[in-house]
Amino acid sequence: MVVAAYNENKHLGSLLASLRDQSLPPVEVIVADDGSTDGTAEVAQRLGADVLRLPHRGPAAARNAAAERARGEVLVFLDGDMECAPNFIERLVAPIAAGDAVGTFSREIFIANTQNRWARAYAALRWSPPDRLLPEDFPDRWANFRAIRRNRFLGVGGYDDVGYGEDMTLAPKVGELALAAPGAVCFHHNPSSVGEIFENGRWVGRGAAIRTLRRPWWVHSLPRVLALAAKQIVAGRTGWVLPARVVYHFGVWVGLASSSLRPWRHCK
Numbered sequence: 169m170v171v172a173a174y175n176e177n178k179h180l181g182s183l184l185a186s187l188r189d190q191s192l193p194p195v196e197v198i199v200a201d202d203g204s205t206d207g208t209a210e211v212a213q214r215l216g217a218d219v220l221r222l223p224h225r226g227p228a229a230a231r232n233a234a235a236e237r238a239r240g241e242v243l244v245f246l247d248g249d250m251e252c253a254p255n256f257i258e259r260l261v262a263p264i265a266a267g268d269a270v271g272t273f274s275r276e277i278f279i280a281n282t283q284n285r286w287a288r289a290y291a292a293l294r295w296s297p298p299d300r301l302l303p304e305d306f307p308d309r310w311a312n313f314r315a316i317r318r319n320r321f322l323g324v325g326g327y328d329d330v331g332y333g334e335d336m337t338l339a340p341k342v343g344e345l346a347l348a349a350p351g352a353v354c355f356h357h358n359p360s361s362v363g364e365i366f367e368n369g370r371w372v373g374r375g376a377a378i379r380t381l382r383r384p385w386w387v388h389s390l391p392r393v394l395a396l397a398a399k400q401i402v403a404g405r406t407g408w409v410l411p412a413r414v415v416y417h418f419g420v421w422v423g424l425a426s427s428s429l430r431p432w433r434h435c436k
Contacts, residue, residue, distance in 0.1 A: 169198065171184075172200045172246075172247065174203065175204045176204070180199070180208060181211055190256065192255075193257075195239060196218055198219075198238060200230035204224075218237075226329065227247075231326065241318055244260060247356070262349060264316075272314060272316075272347050273313060273315075285406065290365055292409040307348075311336045316338070331375035370436075373419065374426060388420045
């Protein structure tokens with residue numbers, strides 16, 4: 169079990185508690201602390217996790233380092249702002265254990281903080297359903313692995329360190345998509361403040377994936393942002409999507425600008 173965490177002391181305790189209650193307990197829980205400044209490593213250590221303290225380089229480097237240290241045959245990758253249902257690990261690894269897939273993912277990722285207006289607005293701006301990250305009819309195969317055999321992960325060199333979108337770099341190297349694991353229910357906390365939404369946008373703007381767009385500055389321009397927000401509000405999404413979009417896309421612009429000045433830095 170690998171948990172890459174950067175300044176996640178607010179949620180990490182709930183995640184680790186949910187891992188202690190699993191029907192199939194993890195062999196180990198490695199928290200790769202990605203240079204946090206809020207006491208994340210101390211929280212993890214106090215709750216019994218194996219803590220790997222690292223300089224701040226982003227989730228790809230953190231996950232790769234923890235995978236090298238892990239002992240289990242299957243790696244499960246979690247974020248510090250998640251929680252897991254009691255049978256999450258058992259359901260997630262079942263297709264791997266049965267030999268049906270080299271790795272899996274979960275379609276059943278529910279938003280943990282839907283009571284927060286900014287979390288609901290963030291779901292809207294990402295075109296997610298109001299209560300979950302992926303639609304119920306999401307395909308059975310995806311490039312984003314939540315679990316994978318450790319030997320295959322290490323054999324292809326792990327994740328590429330490209331900033332935002334690093335979790336999509338594994339499948340092309342493995343040569344296989346992750347398989348959806350039925351009943352693997354987990355929960356994810358969306359950004360719950362203006363500041364968190366801005367930081368997420370800035371991280372996206374620093375990453376390599378955004379540069380695959382033909383005109384990234386225009387895609388995230390204010391006129392287009394306002395038009396998208398109006399369309400979503402008319403469709404019935406929360407009105408808070410308007411300020412959330414303005415803040416998020418401004419963060420993307422800041423990320424684009426900073427990556428032009430410091431192209432080697434793409435972590436949060």
